[in-house]
Amino acid sequence: MKHIYYTDGSTKNNGKSNASGGYGIVEVDENDNIIWQFQDTKKPTTNNEMELMAILKALERISTSSEAFEFIKPIIYSDSAYCVNIINDWMYRWKTNGWKRPKNEEIKNLEIIKQIYELAKYAEIRKVSGHSGIKWNEYVDGLATERIKI
Numbered sequence: 001m002k003h004i005y006y007t008d009g010s011t012k013n014n015g016k017s018n019a020s021g022g023y024g025i026v027e028v029d030e031n032d033n034i035i036w037q038f039q040d041t042k043k044p045t046t047n048n049e050m051e052l053m054a055i056l057k058a059l060e061r062i063s064t065s066s067e068a069f070e071f072i073k074p075i076i077y078s079d080s081a082y083c084v085n086i087i088n089d090w091m092y093r094w095k096t097n098g099w100k101r102p103k104n105e106e107i108k109n110l111e112i113i114k115q116i117y118e119l120a121k122y123a124e125i126r127k128v129s130g131h132s133g134i135k136w137n138e139y140v141d142g143l144a145t146e147r148i149k150i
Contacts, residue, residue, distance in 0.1 A: 003027055005027050005028075005074060006025070006136040006137050006139065007024070008080075008130075008140040009021060009023040010022055010141065014047045015046070018043075019044045019046060021050040022041040022042070022050060022144045023050040024037070024141070025038045025061075027058070038057055039143040048083070048109060051082065052109050052112045052113065053112060056116050059076070074122070074124070075125075076125050077137065080130075091116070094113075
């Protein structure tokens, strides 16, 4: 059975001290049935933190699943190019360089990224276009935004 996850994060007043964010995750099977969903909120936060938290929570679920994913890795879809690039490319260089970026620039959300690094082997991370009518991406966008309170 193939498991597919869609994740999204959202923030109101991003970049401000009163920023409030949320994230949502949905797991569907190959027949397009919802198996599991989750949403949470945080204040203060950033949009990127919420996008990463959604992926982390999906990876935590996958890594502790009682089902074996030996032959078919679950796929996690995110509409965040930032997150997909971190997970599929950047974090491996950062880890090799002692969790440092070129010119010692700060790696934001480093603690979440380190957790993702440990779990990334359990799933394939793919980019999906945001706000383009993709059913499950639109669904998790709704989960991410519906409980945000300022």
